[in-house]
Amino acid sequence: MTTTDMALKTSTTTKTSFMEEVIAATPGESRLNYCIQCGTCGGSCPSGPDMDHTPRALFAMIRAGMKTEVLKSNTPWYCVSCYYCTSRCPQEIHITDIMYTLKRMAIDEGYFRESTAADAPGFSQTFIFYVENFGRSFEMGLATAYKLMHHPLDMFAVIPMGLGMMAKNRIDIIPKRIKAVDQLKSILKKAKELEAQL
Amino acid sequence: MKYGYYPGCSLEKNAASYHVSAMAAIKPFGIEFVELDDWNCCGATEYISLNLMASYALIARNLAIAAKTADANQQIVAPCSACYLNLSKTEKYLTESPSLTEKVNIALKEGGLSYKPGNMRVRHLLDIVVNDIGYDAIASKVTKPLKGLRVAPYYGCMIVRPSLTSQFDDPEYPVTLDKLMQVLGATVIDYPMKAHCCGGHMTQISQATGLELIRQLLQSAADYETDVIVTLCPMCQLNLDAYQSDVNKYFKTKFNIPILYFTQLMGLAMGIEARNLGIGKEFIDARPALAKIGVEVPETAKKKPSKEELPMPKMPEEV
Numbered sequence: 001m002t003t004t005d006m007a008l009k010t011s012t013t014t015k016t017s018f019m020e021e022v023i024a025a026t027p028g029e030s031r032l033n034y035c036i037q038c039g040t041c042g043g044s045c046p047s048g049p050d051m052d053h054t055p056r057a058l059f060a061m062i063r064a065g066m067k068t069e070v071l072k073s074n075t076p077w078y079c080v081s082c083y084y085c086t087s088r089c090p091q092e093i094h095i096t097d098i099m100y101t102l103k104r105m106a107i108d109e110g111y112f113r114e115s116t117a118a119d120a121p122g123f124s125q126t127f128i129f130y131v132e133n134f135g136r137s138f139e140m141g142l143a144t145a146y147k148l149m150h151h152p153l154d155m156f157a158v159i160p161m162g163l164g165m166m167a168k169n170r171i172d173i174i175p176k177r178i179k180a181v182d183q184l185k186s187i188l189k190k191a192k193e194l195e196a197q198l
Numbered sequence: 199m200k201y202g203y204y205p206g207c208s209l210e211k212n213a214a215s216y217h218v219s220a221m222a223a224i225k226p227f228g229i230e231f232v233e234l235d236d237w238n239c240c241g242a243t244e245y246i247s248l249n250l251m252a253s254y255a256l257i258a259r260n261l262a263i264a265a266k267t268a269d270a271n272q273q274i275v276a277p278c279s280a281c282y283l284n285l286s287k288t289e290k291y292l293t294e295s296p297s298l299t300e301k302v303n304i305a306l307k308e309g310g311l312s313y314k315p316g317n318m319r320v321r322h323l324l325d326i327v328v329n330d331i332g333y334d335a336i337a338s339k340v341t342k343p344l345k346g347l348r349v350a351p352y353y354g355c356m357i358v359r360p361s362l363t364s365q366f367d368d369p370e371y372p373v374t375l376d377k378l379m380q381v382l383g384a385t386v387i388d389y390p391m392k393a394h395c396c397g398g399h400m401t402q403i404s405q406a407t408g409l410e411l412i413r414q415l416l417q418s419a420a421d422y423e424t425d426v427i428v429t430l431c432p433m434c435q436l437n438l439d440a441y442q443s444d445v446n447k448y449f450k451t452k453f454n455i456p457i458l459y460f461t462q463l464m465g466l467a468m469g470i471e472a473r474n475l476g477i478g479k480e481f482i483d484a485r486p487a488l489a490k491i492g493v494e495v496p497e498t499a500k501k502k503p504s505k506e507e508l509p510m511p512k513m514p515e516e517v
Binding site for chain 1: 207210211212213214236237238239241242243244245246247248249250251252254255256259291294295298301302304305306307308309310311355356359360361369370394395397398399400402403404406407411440444479480481
């Protein structure tokens with residue numbers, strides 16, 4: 001086999017690597033491929049101790065193509081979006097944005113169910129249900145619907161907080177609705193169609 | 199100068215006292231905030247975790263409205279750190295990526311809108327207060343200095359990190375809020391956790407993780423014998439205030455630190471009545487701390503929730 005043949009063979013059989021997939025799904029220049037495994041991210045992470053893998057370890061796993069293990073990990077779901085890692089990374093990797101990408105991929109591929117944070121997408125979905133249908137977030141609906149679906153036994157535990165919020169007049173009982181809900185819905189519908197084409 | 203004002207969902211109810219106190223505190227300085235017409239939620243950190251393009255389109259609708267609202271200076275102000283970050287991050291990414299802008303505009307077009315990025319300056323309320331109003335102007339209006347009140351300035355995350363645009367303070371060791379509190383006459387506490395995370399929505403995802411992050415902050419401020427923690431974000435206020443009793447239960451601690459918005463202390467120092475600053479809506483009573491500086495807060499009539507008002511969600515009537 002000549003060198004040219006080998007090159008041809010490689011180019012036809014090379015699939016997109018997992019790392020390339022993650023980079024492509026992250027807006028802007030994520031710089032994920034520049035990771036030098038220094039561990040500044042893990043050392044800066046406030047919820048690092050509760051993660052299956054620190055961000056550094058997760059990035060090594062992405063590079064190694066361990067897609068299933070990465071998407072089953074609770075790491076992205078334990079990210080609190082504090083941006084310490086992003087701000088401190090010597091390679092200027094957009095770590096928080098990559099965590100959002102991994103969350104979306106874990107949902108799309110269904111792996112989130114196997115993580116220890118399997119309820120987390122449900123929280124985001126409940127939050128967004130109100131945003132998509134009313135244009136505003138709705139704490140009362142979020143707390144009750146999410147608890148009911150994911151932690152029904154905790155319902156009683158949140159009642160004192162709910163009553164406290166009401167006594168202090170800090171929570172709405174009816175969601176607020178923007179005037180142009182229909183306009184917003186058409187915008188979001190189109191955006192989702194475009195996302196599907198990505 | 200006219201700014202587009204994006205209050206965000208929290209300031210309508212949960213953090214209404216932030217809105218009320220902000221409006222009262224900036225009023226004497228001749229600054230005009232014009233609320234964006236029919237703005238929508240910024241999606242917090244939730245939408246981006248589910249849908250990339252929709253989350254950008256959601257925020258871009260607000261930017262498109264803002265471009266029509268703000269004057270030639272094209273500035274938009276957000277008092278909530280999460281809203282501030284979402285708006286500024288979207289503006290930056292749209293400016294950098296023509297292909298993202300193209301797709302977002304295809305979506306916006308469905309609603310008869312369009313947005314041209316690159317000219318909008320998204321700013322946090324604290325930035326406007328310390329830089330556009332300025333410490334000197336504020337100092338000249340202080341009539342009741344917060345003398346003897348030990349204040350721990352709490353920045354949290356998203357106002358100082360990832361500092362993509364209009365970086366006005368240090369991401370590791372911010373000082374603007376410290377200086378503002380000094381100008382108001384308070385004793386400012388320099389504690390190591392001032393730019394650490396309140397946990398955001400973690401109390402809902404993993405209670406142990408979420409409460410521990412709140413505990414660390416409260417402990418750090420308590421170590422320096424603080425009277426009050428002062429915040430600039432509704433999420434931080436909610437976590438530190440409403441979850442403080444949960445933290446106490448979970449860790450068998452006895453924290454009792456009131457959490458106020460910086461605009462509330464600014465108003466008090468400028469001689470504005472406590473009742474006009476939304477003081478009294480905190481879970482942790484701020485009255486004992488404020489009594490130290492001679493501020494009396496009228497007892498708010500506690501509304502007893504009726505049976506019809508048990509915390510259940512209701513759908514609004516069809517309009």
